[in-house]
Amino acid sequence: MSLRKTRQLALLLTVILMSGPAALAQQEIVDHPRDLVFAGLDFEPPDASQHRYELEHGAIAFVVEDHELPLVNIALSIRTGSFTAPGQATPGVASLTGSQLRSGGTASLAPADFDEELDFLAASVGSGFGATSGNANMNCLTKDLEACLGLFFEMLREPRFDEERMNLAKSQSRQSMERRNDSTTGIERREWSRLMYGNEHFSTQALTAADLESLTTEDLSAFHQFAVHPGNFLFAVSGDIEPDMIVAALNSYLSEWPVGEAAGDVPEPGFEPQPGLYLVHKEDVNQGRVSLGHLSTRLGNPDRFALQIMNDILGGGGFTSRIMSRVRSDEGLAYSAGANFGFGVHYEGSFRAAFQSRSEAVARATAIVLEEVERIRNEPVSEEELATSKASFIESFTRNFASAGQTAGLFASFEQQGRDFDYLNTYRENMAAVTAADVMRVAQEYLHPDRLVILAVGNVDDMLAGDPDHPDVLLEGLAPAGNVQRIPLPDPLTMQYPEQ
Amino acid sequence: MRRTLLALSVLMLAGTSSAFAQQVTPIVHQLENGMTFILIPRPGDPNISAGWVTKVGSVDESAGITGVAHLFEHMMFKGTETIGTTDAEADRRVIEHLDSLKGQIRRHEQELIRQQRLGLIDDWKNVEHRTAEHRDLLDDFETALAEQKGLIIKDDFDRIYTGQGASGMNAGTSNDFTVYFINVPANKLELWFWMESDRLNTPVFREFYSERDVVHEERRLRVDSTPTGLLNEQFNAMFWESSPYGWPVIGWPSDLYGLTREEALDFFDVYYAPNNLAAALVGDFDADEAIAWAEKYFGRIPRGPREPEPVRTEEMVQQSEKRMTGTAETTPQVQIRYHTVADGHVDEPALLVLGQILSGRTGRLFKSIVEDQELATQAFGSQSGLKYAGSFQVVAQAKGDTPPETVEKAIYAELERLKGEPVGERELQKVKNQNAAGEYRRLQSSFGLMVQLLIFEAGRGWETINTSGAALQAVTAEDIQRVASTYFEPENRSVAIYYRAESAEPEDPRLAGLDEQERQTITMVGQQLAGATAEQLTPLRQQLAQMEGQSAQVPPENQDMFELMIELIRERIAELEEEGE
Incomplete structure (x- = not known):
């Protein structure tokens, strides 16, 4: 299948037919949709190698054409993030550099003028740096491509980092920081990372108010100099472009741009999570948030297909999954519930089942999730569950390629993660080959009830007291290895945890 | 069912309301029962975005049944005679039994409501006031519900679609229309025809009363327990004097308590009849095959008992400025709303462009009131043309200790400037460039195009998707000056000012510029x-x-x-x- 489309919209004819049933499909309507017979779907994923281009100075581009509309989209991912920094950089510099790249103007244009230029061209441009990757993107009309590329690369290469805009961003960031302990969602996310990856890993380092205060435009410029260069660039280009032309255009910007320092490897945590029940107390909430799990595995794992189906049946599949239907159908036990089996890109991901429920129901809901983890290890899943799960993965596979932009983006993320593109070609057959026995085997091999970490954030007294109608189910009784610990709330500005 | 990003889909709707002129040329087919199919085959991506719209919204309701249009958005997922039950016959008997019990319970409730009206009891919902007979009926009702539970296959409609790879199933209700949509793999189009025609042909509103309570809960969460939910509802009701746009889409609470299944069925018969429906398909399919399936599946549904009538009650001409003030745990703010024109009126394009001149990061309100005068954190204006009437609204959040009244004055100064001098050439061109690009951008996604076709069809016909863009490009600086002078008059406006309640905590600064x-x-x-x-x-x-x-x-x-x-x-x-x- 080619993704190259002709100008179909122009070719379509308007035909208004007032009546006249066609002679097709005159059989009776079947009684139930299960009796419908569908044709096979003739779909082969596009070949990534046909779209891959090596640019100047080690940059890579994936280009997927689609000439239906006169629009061009460029998504640039930059190999950088908070995992890396030049010398003794201040924490938080990556994130602020990423947002100020777009907001802070360029060498020749003050921030407001840069905004005005882009608005006049009806172009949209954005940027942001996360933990292990940064991105910058641009979308414009084909007729304005040259002008927009000029602005985009001026932003990338010569950002101004305007002081006033930076200070505005810092004051907003400071206000968010003050609210760090306000939401149980934020607390749960933070503490789960620390329980899985320890306090020393870059992924669990929190920015302090002092760090933020000390950041200067010079720091941003230095980080920009270190991180933003062709050696770290991976482009996903899509839309109304000829590959040769866009490759030449990108190269013209890259060729004069010296390659900087390589980003290096993302550090591994080297931390062994400790099984146990961890409690974080928040006085004023009536809902408990619970996460329960342990480290999982990495992306290249050959058991991935069976693991995805196992997780889908256990808790990943929304309303049809076991955890959701049991925890929810048990009247109001939880508002939402689910599970995720993560495959880490740079280090082990985590398996995490999570739910939110009213404080007194936390113990019972936790017990149910633990039962379900045991059950999927000890009994084969039903044929019906297996079939529904497999079908939902297989039948929705084509959605990955629903547009040129998605196709280019998918290829770029495979490249970035160093994955084998053949995965896409064999995905559906690999998924189809999974059996109930495989699901039970991977559940036994990869789910470890003895290693579970249970994190509960909420009103600890109410959660521990449990439900008076079910006095036999108590949260402390469910603590893995009998280990119960309390985690205090840190000072939101210094991130120092008080001694207990 | 992976019903992941409901709010995003809703936003997509919001984001596609402006007009564009890029020509869209669908194949259009109408069944004998009056249902219209708008088809855009787009080979390539092996998926199909499919949806249908019924031209009914809260504007078509009347006193006593407000909220019923939105309730359907929930009921339509509850199954049919085939889907969602293990025994259709037994299920029907239980439903009839439940209706009869509910009717008797209702009479007891009406008596309690009467007593509360006379001040004889404090709250009619207080369980202590119930008579023994009333309590027995409630017990019987619970028993019947428990019996029904055994007959229901939960989320069957979701499960069937999910198992066939469909995704993004959702629905939405507005003042003027209700839409239902989904994505299906290209080879599963017949499943869509089966499922959607079945739920229009033999719907069963099982779990009606519990779903009504779910909607009630939704109202509590979204209106009653949000800082400005009730104030905004009051402002809207104050703005519209006689028009049904004055009541909220979700309905008044007392109506949500009282709605019966029979009332819902009557509403369904008229407004969910094929002569009031249109469907749109965009994606990888064969138009002849789709038309044949349309005939086969939707052709079997009979025309409704009568054609739905246009709304009769028109908005009264406002005589003097209306104002309200409120206190809430929110950023102090001002909302100014003028009566303008309905969707498609000749003045609408100029009002839409005027809104764009005022708004956005490089718009006049932001530059003047936010950046230069530093009075507000956010300010914007926009025209909103509904089917029968329209309004222009300017909203601004005051910065720090600035009184909202100061922000209000600064807004009037900007509106006066629009009356006094024509907008600049480059300023106008910027807006036109954005509209021109927007015409293409909105066609990018098949899903977005499908939803727009449905919305345009529900409004003034799908063809208007092709004319509204040109109208925006034709707007002149003089047009903008003229509409500003025509509509921005003090006696034509309503103003709401919200002050911050004493107890209000500082909020997440990222939310500062957003309305409720x-x-x-x-x-x-x-x-x-x-x-x-x-x-x-x-x-x-x-x-x-x-x-x-x-x-x-x-x-x-x-x-x-x-x-x-x-x-x-x-x-x-x-x-x-x-x-x-």
Whole structure:
């Protein structure tokens, strides 16, 4: 299948037919949709190698054409993030550099003028740096491509980092920081990372108010100099472009741009999570948030297909999954519930089942999730569950390629993660080959009830007291290895945890 | 069922309300029962975006049944004679029994409501006031519900679609229309015809009374327990004097308590009849085959008992300025609303462009009131043309201790400037460039195009998708000056001013520029994102790519929310990638 489309919209004819049933499909309507017979779907994923281009100075581009509309989209991912920094950089510099790249103007244009230029061209441009990757993107009309590329690369290469805009961003960031302990969602996310990856890993380092205060435009410029260069660039280009032309255009910007320092490897945590029940107390909430799990595995794992189906049946599949239907159908036990089996890109991901429920129901809901983890290890899943799960993965596979932009983006993320593109070609057959026995085997091999970490954030007294109608189910009784610990709330500005 | 990003889909709707002129040339087919099919085959991506619209919204309701149009959005997922039950016959008997019990219970409730009206009891919902007979009936009702539970297959409609690879199933209700939509793999189009025609042909409103309570709960969450929910509802009711646009889409609480299944069925018979429906398909399918299936599946549904009538009650001409003030746990703010024109009126294009001149990061209100005078954190204006009437609204959030009245005056100064001098050439061209680009951007996604076709069809016919863009390009500086002078008069406006309640905590600064509805949307998106798992990385990335492509076409008043949403999705994707896919 080619993704190259002709100008179909122009070719379509308007035909208004007032009546006249066609002679097709005159059989009776079947009684139930299960009796419908569908044709096979003739779909082969596009070949990534046909779209891959090596640019100047080690940059890579994936280009997927689609000439239906006169629009061009460029998504640039930059190999950088908070995992890396030049010398003794201040924490938080990556994130602020990423947002100020777009907001802070360029060498020749003050921030407001840069905004005005882009608005006049009806172009949209954005940027942001996360933990292990940064991105910058641009979308414009084909007729304005040259002008927009000029602005985009001026932003990338010569950002101004305007002081006033930076200070505005810092004051907003400071206000968010003050609210760090306000939401149980934020607390749960933070503490789960620390329980899985320890306090020393870059992924669990929190920015302090002092760090933020000390950041200067010079720091941003230095980080920009270190991180933003062709050696770290991976482009996903899509839309109304000829590959040769866009490759030449990108190269013209890259060729004069010296390659900087390589980003290096993302550090591994080297931390062994400790099984146990961890409690974080928040006085004023009536809902408990619970996460329960342990480290999982990495992306290249050959058991991935069976693991995805196992997780889908256990808790990943929304309303049809076991955890959701049991925890929810048990009247109001939880508002939402689910599970995720993560495959880490740079280090082990985590398996995490999570739910939110009213404080007194936390113990019972936790017990149910633990039962379900045991059950999927000890009994084969039903044929019906297996079939529904497999079908939902297989039948929705084509959605990955629903547009040129998605196709280019998918290829770029495979490249970035160093994955084998053949995965896409064999995905559906690999998924189809999974059996109930495989699901039970991977559940036994990869789910470890003895290693579970249970994190509960909420009103600890109410959660521990449990439900008076079910006095036999108590949260402390469910603590893995009998280990119960309390985690205090840190000072939101210094991130120092008080001694207990 | 992976019903992941409801709020995002809703936003897509919001984001596609401006007009464009890029020609769309569908194949259109009408069945003998009056149902219209709008078909755009688009080979390539092996998926089909499919949906249908019924031209009914809260404007078509009447006193006593407000909220019924929205209730359907819930009831339509409850199954049919075939879907959602293990025994259709037994299920029907239980439903009739429940109706009869509910009717008797209702009489007891009416008596208690009467007593409360006379001050004889404090609250009619207080259980202590119930008579023994009333309690027995409630017990019987619970027993019957328990019996029904054994006959129901929960979420059957969802499960069947999910098992066949369909995704993104959802629905939405507005003042003027109700839409239902989904994506199906290209080879499963017949399933869509089966499922959608079945739920229109033999719907069973099982769990009616519990679903009514769910909607009631939704109202409590979205209106009653949000800082400005009730105030906004009051402002809207104050603005519209006689028009049915004055009541909320979700309905008044007393109506939600009282609605019966019979009333819902009557409403269904008229407004969900094929002569009031249109469907749109965009994607990889064969038009002849789709037309044949349309005839086979939807052709069997009979025309309704009567043609729905246009709404009769017109808005009264306002005689003098209306004002209200309120106190809430929110950023101090001012909302100014003028009566203008309905969707499609000859003055509407100039009002839409005027709104764009005022709004956005480089718009007049932001530059003047936010950046130069530093009175507000956010300010925007926009025209909203509904089917029977319209309004122009300017909203601004006051900065720090600035009184909202000061912001109000600064807004009037900007509106007076529009009356006094023509807008600049480059300023106008900027807006036109954005509209021209928006015409293409909105066609990028098949799903977005399908939804727009339905909305245009429900309004003034799908053809108007092709004419509204040119109308925007034709707007002149003089047009803008003229409409500003015509509509921005003191006696034509309503003003709401909200002060911050003493107890209000400082809030997340990222929410500062957002109105209440947007905050709720952000909160919902936040919750959905928090619940997203790595399995949803692909749909999340799709959503992100789609949204990034669309950001320039989002109406200026939603721009801040849109950007925050993109930021939240990016953050969540990064987190999930961290956790591993």
